[in-house]
Amino acid sequence: MQSxxxxxxxxxxxxxxxxxxxxxxxxxxxSRLTLVEPNGASVDLPAPKQxxxxxxxxxxxxxxxxxxxxxxxxxxxxxxxxxxxxxxxVK
Amino acid sequence: MLKLVDIFDYVAVVxxxxxxxxxxxxxGGLVFLCWIARPSPDVPPEGLVSVRAFTLRWFRFAALGxxxxxxxxxxxxxxxxxxxxxxxxxxxxxxxxxxAGSIILLAALxxxxxxxxxxxxxxxxxxxFVLIVLGASVMTDHAASRIEGRVPLIILTALHEGAxxxxxxxxxxxxxxxxxxxxxxxxxxxxxxxSQLALISVVVLVFSGLGMSLKYMGSWGALIGTSYGLLxxxxxxxxxxxxxxxxxxxxxxxxxxxxxxxxxLRRLVEAEVGIGITIVLSAASMTAQPPAIDLPNDVIPPxxxxxxxxxxxxxxxxxKIVEHGPGQGNxxxxxxxxxxxxxxxxxxxxxxxxxxxxxxxxMGLIVLxxxxxxxxxxxxxxxxxxxxxxxxxxxxVFILLLGDPECWPLGPMGFWxxxxxxxxxxxxMAALLCIGFAIFELRVRRSPQQQSWQALIFPMICAAxxxxxxxxxxxSSNVREETMAELSHTPMAxxxxxxxxxxxxxxxxxxxxxxxxxxIWPVCFVLIGAGLLNYREF
Numbered sequence: 001m002q003s004x005x006x007x008x009x010x011x012x013x014x015x016x017x018x019x020x021x022x023x024x025x026x027x028x029x030x031s032r033l034t035l036v037e038p039n040g041a042s043v044d045l046p047a048p049k050q051x052x053x054x055x056x057x058x059x060x061x062x063x064x065x066x067x068x069x070x071x072x073x074x075x076x077x078x079x080x081x082x083x084x085x086x087x088x089x090v091k
Numbered sequence: 092m093l094k095l096v097d098i099f100d101y102v103a104v105v106x107x108x109x110x111x112x113x114x115x116x117x118x119g120g121l122v123f124l125c126w127i128a129r130p131s132p133d134v135p136p137e138g139l140v141s142v143r144a145f146t147l148r149w150f151r152f153a154a155l156g157x158x159x160x161x162x163x164x165x166x167x168x169x170x171x172x173x174x175x176x177x178x179x180x181x182x183x184x185x186x187x188x189x190x191a192g193s194i195i196l197l198a199a200l201x202x203x204x205x206x207x208x209x210x211x212x213x214x215x216x217x218x219x220f221v222l223i224v225l226g227a228s229v230m231t232d233h234a235a236s237r238i239e240g241r242v243p244l245i246i247l248t249a250l251h252e253g254a255x256x257x258x259x260x261x262x263x264x265x266x267x268x269x270x271x272x273x274x275x276x277x278x279x280x281x282x283x284x285x286s287q288l289a290l291i292s293v294v295v296l297v298f299s300g301l302g303m304s305l306k307y308m309g310s311w312g313a314l315i316g317t318s319y320g321l322l323x324x325x326x327x328x329x330x331x332x333x334x335x336x337x338x339x340x341x342x343x344x345x346x347x348x349x350x351x352x353x354x355x356l357r358r359l360v361e362a363e364v365g366i367g368i369t370i371v372l373s374a375a376s377m378t379a380q381p382p383a384i385d386l387p388n389d390v391i392p393p394x395x396x397x398x399x400x401x402x403x404x405x406x407x408x409x410x411k412i413v414e415h416g417p418g419q420g421n422x423x424x425x426x427x428x429x430x431x432x433x434x435x436x437x438x439x440x441x442x443x444x445x446x447x448x449x450x451x452x453x454m455g456l457i458v459l460x461x462x463x464x465x466x467x468x469x470x471x472x473x474x475x476x477x478x479x480x481x482x483x484x485x486x487x488v489f490i491l492l493l494g495d496p497e498c499w500p501l502g503p504m505g506f507w508x509x510x511x512x513x514x515x516x517x518x519x520m521a522a523l524l525c526i527g528f529a530i531f532e533l534r535v536r537r538s539p540q541q542q543s544w545q546a547l548i549f550p551m552i553c554a555a556x557x558x559x560x561x562x563x564x565x566x567s568s569n570v571r572e573e574t575m576a577e578l579s580h581t582p583m584a585x586x587x588x589x590x591x592x593x594x595x596x597x598x599x600x601x602x603x604x605x606x607x608x609x610x611i612w613p614v615c616f617v618l619i620g621a622g623l624l625n626y627r628e629f
Binding site for chain 2: 023024025026027029030031032053054073075076077078079080081082083
């Protein structure tokens with residue numbers, strides 16, 4: 001899986017595009033992206049868009065500097081649900 | 092709710108296996124009905140008519156079974172999706188697996204209805220419904236979600252599942268056919284026709300499997316370094332056993348006459364059915380694992396495997412797990428070490444791992460003892476060794492005394508006051524079950540003639556337990572640790588399958604043919620015991 005922001009990277013805020021590329025086709029309508037803020041609060045990101053069968057895209061706005069965790073839950077076309085996390089920092 | 096999702100994830104694997112099994116039976120039943128039991132001028136027509144009627148009846152049972160499995164599959168997977176993605180039911184119904192599962196359900200229902208005797212277009216309708224089931228099922232396989240090479244993989248998967256259905260799914264119908272019709276000429280015709288079909292199916296199965304492996308594995312190291320690769324190896328080993336049995340059938344059919352072949356062939360086919368079902372179960376486990384090529388950074392190198400599993404003296408001391416309250420420096424969470432695969436381990440985790448290892452090692456000692464005694468008994472020079480089932484009482488004693496270290500005699504809690512604890516109650520019931528089973532198996536062995544059906548219970552439990560081990564996943568937050576656990580459990584599961592079905596054959600084959608198989612299961616027991624004694628979590 002590839003992501004932007006990349007794992008453990010530092011990006012310029014406050015608005016950042018989120019891009020995830022999987023190694024299988026995913027069902028964007030039934031996949032969820034959540035952002036865990038530096039204070040521990042979870043925020044659901046806008047419904048991801050799909051520019052290709054293996055890509056999920058959305059954006060996070062108004063981010064203050066700090067450490068964030070992007071949590072993703074994706075439904076593959078074969079019916080398997082998988083999840084993961086991407087840690088990144090906003091400066 | 093998340094705990095429920097974990098359980099449902101496991102149930103989903105079992106239900107996927109049920110779907111694969113159901114579709115295989117429909118494919119096998121259809122080909123048996125249309126091809127194997129087709130009319131022939133060489134045998135009395137009424138014999139084949141009754142075989143076809145019986146096949147159709149069991150085909151309909153299989154179709155109804157698939158309907159039930161699919162209903163459960165849809166319920167479980169939809170519940171998991173709704174809980175994990177936090178979406179309503181209406182949104183979940185648009186998921187590809189829901190659409191494919193619904194199509195399978197309706198097609199299986201259609202096949203059950205169309206399979207009524209006397210229908211004008213029965214065969215055509217059944218063919219249509221079975222092809223729909225196969226097509227929809229392939230769309231829930233890895234192939235459907237691949238980015239590259241999707242179409243060739245879908246074709247290979249369809250060929251692989253089709254060949255599996257014709258061969259493994261057809262075997263139970265061959266057994267039924269041989270059971271319903273005792274006329275040797277008809278039995279001979281059915282077995283010879285099936286042998287030809289099996290041969291073609293095996294070729295398709297092997298070549299399509301090879302094609303998929305080239306696409307899904309990524310490297311040779313992934314064969315032993317990933318869960319997917321280990322399951323593939325397990326499948327190949329069991330396929331090898333089935334091919335050995337099928338090869339014996341093939342040669343017998345071409346070298347001997349019906350009177351010599353049929354009684355032996357029926358028993359060999361029984362074992363083939365059992366091993367075949369286990370292969371389908373492990374195939375379902377594989378579909379629940381990411382293909383090895385998707386985990387290039389999580390292939391465990393041989394050096395790590397050696398570091399974990401090189402032989403060392405077993406651990407028999409069981410550490411006490413001390414619960415620390417707040418204000419004691421929190422030793423439960425302080426990291427004291429890392430496993431070879433990078434899993435952080437606290438002092439408490441380490442104690443739990445050592446306790447688990449000691450439990451496995453004690454069990455290994457008992458199973459090794461059972462195996463060695465069974466081997467000695469086979470030599471014919473140690474009749475006293477036939478009492479090996481009594482060692483199962485050792486398992487019971489272990490569970491009662493050491494299985495719950497917080498209770499007497501290891502822990503502060505009393506033996507009698509802890510019966511109400513559900514987990515401890517289950518452990519003690521399992522211990523009593525071991526005692527009962529030890530006495531039962533010993534009685535069976537002391538009087539095998541009088542209780543022949545009872546003798547089959549032990550191999551069936553052995554084979555079923557091993558099959559369960561193949562579908563059982565070891566949940567871990569660390570993919571590599573999960574593979575490490577599979578590295579020890581998967582070979583034991585395969586040995587368990589071999590032990591169960593070789594013991595089955597020892598009981599079922601004519602007495603002249605039992606000698607070789609009677610050695611297989613005791614040796615498997617020895618190897619399982621040795622494997623348990625070398626089990627490691629750290």
